[in-house]
Amino acid sequence: MKSTDIKEMIIPLSEYATVDEDAYLYEAVAELEMTHEKSENNLYPHRSVVILSKEGEVEGILTYLDVLKSLEPKYLAMGDVSSLSRFGLSHEYLKSMLDTHNLFEEPLDHVCRKASELKVKDFIRPLSESDFIGEDATLNELIHQFVVGHCPSILATRGGKVIGVLRLADVFHEISARIKSCRI
Amino acid sequence: MEELNKLFDRIIKRSIINFQKFDYDAIASSRKLISLKQMLKFYGFYGISPNHPLNFHFQRSNLAGSYFLGKCRVNNSILYKSDIRGDELKKKGEQFRHGEFEIPVTTDERIDIEDTFLIKTLVHNFSHDPKTLENFFIKDTIATHYANIHGSPSLGCFMEPFSTVDLTTVRDCIIGRFSYVQAGEISSLNIKPGTVWVRSGNDFNFLYQYNIDDLNDYIYFAPDRLPQGIFLDFMEDRKEAFQRVFETVNVEQIISIPDSASVDRYAVIKPKTQIGKNVLVAQRAFIQNSWLGKGANAQENCFIINSVLEGNDVTAHGAKIIEAHLGEGVFVGFNSFLRGRPDFRLEIGKGCIVMPHTIIDIRKPLVIPEGHIVWGMVRNQEELELNSMPIEKFKEIKTGFSRGSMFFEGDGDVFITAFKERIHHILEANGAFFEDSGSGDDEVKYEGHAQKNQNLSFNTIQPYPEGELEGLYPTIVINP
Numbered sequence: 001m002k003s004t005d006i007k008e009m010i011i012p013l014s015e016y017a018t019v020d021e022d023a024y025l026y027e028a029v030a031e032l033e034m035t036h037e038k039s040e041n042n043l044y045p046h047r048s049v050v051i052l053s054k055e056g057e058v059e060g061i062l063t064y065l066d067v068l069k070s071l072e073p074k075y076l077a078m079g080d081v082s083s084l085s086r087f088g089l090s091h092e093y094l095k096s097m098l099d100t101h102n103l104f105e106e107p108l109d110h111v112c113r114k115a116s117e118l119k120v121k122d123f124i125r126p127l128s129e130s131d132f133i134g135e136d137a138t139l140n141e142l143i144h145q146f147v148v149g150h151c152p153s154i155l156a157t158r159g160g161k162v163i164g165v166l167r168l169a170d171v172f173h174e175i176s177a178r179i180k181s182c183r184i
Numbered sequence: 185m186e187e188l189n190k191l192f193d194r195i196i197k198r199s200i201i202n203f204q205k206f207d208y209d210a211i212a213s214s215r216k217l218i219s220l221k222q223m224l225k226f227y228g229f230y231g232i233s234p235n236h237p238l239n240f241h242f243q244r245s246n247l248a249g250s251y252f253l254g255k256c257r258v259n260n261s262i263l264y265k266s267d268i269r270g271d272e273l274k275k276k277g278e279q280f281r282h283g284e285f286e287i288p289v290t291t292d293e294r295i296d297i298e299d300t301f302l303i304k305t306l307v308h309n310f311s312h313d314p315k316t317l318e319n320f321f322i323k324d325t326i327a328t329h330y331a332n333i334h335g336s337p338s339l340g341c342f343m344e345p346f347s348t349v350d351l352t353t354v355r356d357c358i359i360g361r362f363s364y365v366q367a368g369e370i371s372s373l374n375i376k377p378g379t380v381w382v383r384s385g386n387d388f389n390f391l392y393q394y395n396i397d398d399l400n401d402y403i404y405f406a407p408d409r410l411p412q413g414i415f416l417d418f419m420e421d422r423k424e425a426f427q428r429v430f431e432t433v434n435v436e437q438i439i440s441i442p443d444s445a446s447v448d449r450y451a452v453i454k455p456k457t458q459i460g461k462n463v464l465v466a467q468r469a470f471i472q473n474s475w476l477g478k479g480a481n482a483q484e485n486c487f488i489i490n491s492v493l494e495g496n497d498v499t500a501h502g503a504k505i506i507e508a509h510l511g512e513g514v515f516v517g518f519n520s521f522l523r524g525r526p527d528f529r530l531e532i533g534k535g536c537i538v539m540p541h542t543i544i545d546i547r548k549p550l551v552i553p554e555g556h557i558v559w560g561m562v563r564n565q566e567e568l569e570l571n572s573m574p575i576e577k578f579k580e581i582k583t584g585f586s587r588g589s590m591f592f593e594g595d596g597d598v599f600i601t602a603f604k605e606r607i608h609h610i611l612e613a614n615g616a617f618f619e620d621s622g623s624g625d626d627e628v629k630y631e632g633h634a635q636k637n638q639n640l641s642f643n644t645i646q647p648y649p650e651g652e653l654e655g656l657y658p659t660i661v662i663n664p
Contacts, residue, residue, distance in 0.1 A: 079393040079589040080376065087381055087391050088367075093584045093593040100586055130207055148207045 004139040009171065010156045010164040013058075017049040019120060021059050025070060026116035028062055044169035048153050051124050058162045060124035061131070063152060070123045071115045072103050132157050133166065143171060188220055188246060188655035192262060195301045198324050202340030202356045206374045210342055212407030214326055217303055218264050223248045223655045226265065226430070227644040230662065235636040236271050237292050240662040246647060246655050249430070250302075251450070251467060253640075256295040266302040267467065267484050270295050271633060272613065273310050273320065282314040289317060296321045303328050305343070306484045306501050309335035313353040313369070329411055330419070330485055331359075332501050332518055344377065345411040346403055346502070348518045348540065361405045362394070362415075364518060364541040377405075380541050380559065384602065388594030392539075392560045392571075395589070399561075402521065402543060414545075415521065418504065422470055422487070425452045444618050446634040449642070451482075460495065464614045464634040474505075477512070479616030481634070490526070498610050500540065508532065511554060515607045517542065524550070537575065537603055557600070559590060575600055 017035040019028045028049045036045045049062045069075045078101070084094060097103065104111060130149040133142060135156050145154055146168050156164045196214050203210045228247030230240060239255040250263040254270020273293040279286040293310055296319050305327040311320035312335045320337055327333060327343040336349040343349070344361035353369045360377035367383040375381070378394025403413040429450055439455075441447050445463040453465070454472035464481040465471060474488045477495030482488055487504040494512040499505060503516045507524035510532045516522065517540030524530030524546055532538070533554025544550070544562045552558060552568065557578050560571040570588045581596030592599070611617060615632025647657045 077588055078586075079395065083376065083393075084391070084591060086373070087591075088383055088389055089391065089591060089593050093591075096584060097586055100584075145207075148205065 004174075006133075006137055006139055006142050006156070006166060007135055009142075009166055009174065010135060011046075011167065011170075012164045013050065013162060016165050017046050018052050019049055019062075021051050021053055021119075021121040023051075023120050024116060025067065025118045025120060028120050029067065029116075044167065044173065047167070047169070048165075049120075050155075050165065051120055058127070058155060059121070060127055061151075061153060061155070062120055062124050066123060066125070070118055071108075071111050074101055074103055076123065127155075131155055132162070134158070135163065139171070139174070142166060143175075146171060185220060185224075185654045186652045188223060188262075188653075191244065191246070191260060191656070192220060192301070194260065195262060195299055195324075195326070198299050199301075199326050199340065199342065202324060203342055203358060205356075205372070206358055208342065208358055208374070209407045210326065213328075213342070213344075213405070214301065216408060216410060217328060220655065223262065223264065224647065224649075225249075227646050228252070228263075228657065229642050229644045231637075231640040231642055233637065233640045237273070237275075238662065238664045239292070239294070240660065242645070242657055242660045244659070245657055247645065247657055248647075254295070255292055256297070258297045259299075261297050261300040261302070263297070263300075263302045264304065266305045267307065268295055268297070269306070269308045269466075269484070271637070272308065274318065280314060280317055285314075287314060287317060291318050293318045293320060296323075298323045300325045301327070302331075304485075305331045305333060307333045308484070308501065309351070311335060311337050311353075312351045313337050316353075328405070329416070330502055330519070334501065334518070344405050346415060346519050346541075347375075348502075350518065350540070361403050361411070362399060362519065362541055366540075377403075378541075380539065382540075382599075384598075386594070388592070388596075388599040388602075390539075390559075390599065391591045393589050394561060418487070418521075422452070425454070425470065426468065428452075444615070444635060446615075446638045448637070448640075462616050462618045462634050464616075464632070464637070466633075478619075479611060479614075481611075481614045481616065494534075496611055496616055498607055498614075500610070511535070513607075514538070515603070521545065535575070537600075537607070560588070 017031045019031050032049050047064055050058055051060045051062055053059045075081055132155050133145055135158050152168050154166045155162045156166050196211055200210050223246045226249030228250050230252040232238060237255045240252055241257040243259045245258045246262045249265035252268045254273050256268050256270055274289045276289055276292050278289045280289055300322050316337050322338045324340045325338045329345040331343040332348040334350045336352045336354055338354045340356045341354050343359045346362045347359040348364045350366040352365055352367050355371040357370055358374045360375050363375045363379040365381050367381055378399040380392040382390040403415045405411045429452055439453060439457055441459050442461045444461045445459050447465040448467040450467035451465045451469040456473040457471045458475045460476055460478040462479045463476045466484045468484050469482040470487045472489045475492045477493055479496040480493040482499045483501045485502040486499045489506045491505045491508045493510045496513045497510050498515045500518045502519040505522045507526055508522055508530040511534035513535045514532050516538045520538050520542040522530060522544045528546055528549045530546055531551045533552055535555050536552055537557045539559040542559055555575045556572050557575050558572040562568045562571050579597040579600050584593040613632050615634030617630040618635055647655050
């Protein structure tokens with residue numbers, strides 16, 4: 001594939017949904033909704049919120065999945081549940097955990113009300129090296145990082161500082177445009 | 185040291201090919217682990233005994249401080265203070281059982297190490313893969329501090345500190361620090377740190393995952409950094425005692441050892457230790473002020489300090505037992521770390537199973553009642569209740585169970601039976617039942633390592649002292 005730089009795909013941090021690490025979950029959700037409204041012409045709305053420290057440094061990324069997991073605190077005690085199927089535990093067994101762990105036993109409205117009082121810093125996952133990519137990286141490198149990292153967004157850096165967010169959706173949009181332009 | 189440098193470079197580069205898909209920086213994770221100058225300081229050595237095959241072939245390798253027993257080939261590899269213990273390899277003429285089949289073994293099995301870098305790693309047992317019946321291979325693999333490769337042919341693997349692969353063929357995998365895998369055959373997996381995974385086909389599947397923040401206090405490992413944490417500090421504090429036994433030609437025996445017991449001359453035995461009949465203490469084990477009752481064993485890299493083991497207790501490779509009292513027949517799995525305190529002792533009742541890679545680290549007295557199975561992190565009564573269960577209750581599990589970070593699918597009875605059978609086999613292989621033959625005649629029965637390993641002789645081998653080949657051992661072939 002032709003190697004292309006990724007700078008044009010970077011959404012500057014100032015235009016992305018961000019909240020302070022002390023923010024409550026409802027503030028993060030509200031911020032996300034506000035950016036959806038602001039960018040209603042955007043084909044792919046933001047699907048995550050960047051969490052910033054008091055010093056303005058990026059502390060983590062809150063995804064849709066993180067929000068859903070936060071609704072049931074028992075998931076926290078179970079560790080990395082997303083990897084369970086890789087160890088050969090059957091679908092039937094994973095389904096049964098809903099009952100064996102009494103997950104979501106309270107009415108969902110009640111659960112949601114409680115979850116909105118949680119602070120985002122309590123359930124964001126720590127960032128790893130694969131969450132960052134230099135702004136000078138090629139599109140090939142970015143695609144590879146999405147593939148191996150299984151994450152919906154990657155933080156773009158310049159001189160070690162985070163300057164914006166690269167989204168899987170935008171990479172897909174670029175690639176699908178190229179596919180359509182190809183003559184069969 | 186030019187050639188040794190080239191060899192190191194070659195091993196690392198070959199191994200990288202296998203980890204590229206994981207975005208794992210094997211170079212940064214390997215280069216600072218051991219200074220190559222250390223490779224010049226220590227001699228390699230091998231055991232000679234009429235009870236084991238004697239067949240070694242070392243070529244273009246460094247074997248600093250490493251020990252060999254049985255039948256082994258090492259080529260283009262660096263083995264630092266590792267134990268390659270071939271006293272359980274399959275022998276010509278034996279039958280290897282795989283499912284319903286019995287397959288004849290046509291030649292003595294050999295441990296075959298190639299393009300590999302092992303640091304303080306234990307290699308033991310025999311290949312459990314019927315596809316590699318006579319060849320227990322370890323190729324293109326990097327295993328770091330206190331890893332265990334137990335009956336597990338390995339190709340293209342990176343094993344982080346204190347990780348174990350047990351009875352599993354492993355291809356193109358990363359095994360995270362303090363992870364234990366016994367799953368038959370795995371490939372292209374990146375096992376996260378602190379994963380304890382025991383799977384046997386469709387019979388059972390046990391999975392526990394440590395909280396990474398909790399685990400980091402005990403063992404932390406990152407690229408370009410040496411491993412650190414409580415485990416390493418604990419080992420470092422006792423390093424000097426081992427230097428003495430390795431530097432001394434004739435180690436003075438300070439305690440009385442029964443005729444049917446075996447204490448390796450490369451083990452450290454500190455004062456006030458008592459060794460019972462049929463006890464096995466392997467090399468690099470450390471025993472201090474402890475009582476090992478009849479048939480108990482302490483395998484490689486085990487530490488037993490200020491503790492009592494009543495008898496027939498198994499302390500598997502790398503396990504540590506400190507300020508504890510173990511009832512009879514307690515199994516402590518690989519690399520487990522059990523630490524009571526002088527004023528807050530840990531008591532483990534008769535017949536308990538402490539799963540491999542369990543951490544019990546208490547600051548108040550704790551009693552684990554007899555007949556319990558324990559796993560994961562236990563630092564207090566609350567965590568004990570979360571991470572343990574009466575064995576009889578576990579056996580009642582028919583389809584599945586989960587609690588906290590432990591997930592079990594399958595038949596609990598089959599799981600426990602498999603464990604019990606293996607514990608019995610370990611005791612038998614180690615000679616714990618030597619006196620229990622009950623034959624009433626002079627026929628020797630149930631001889632195991634405790635009896636067979638008593639009269640080992642040791643020879644040392646050394647590398648080129650200087651020049652281009654400095655640090656490399658000459659090609660050495662040793663036969664009976």
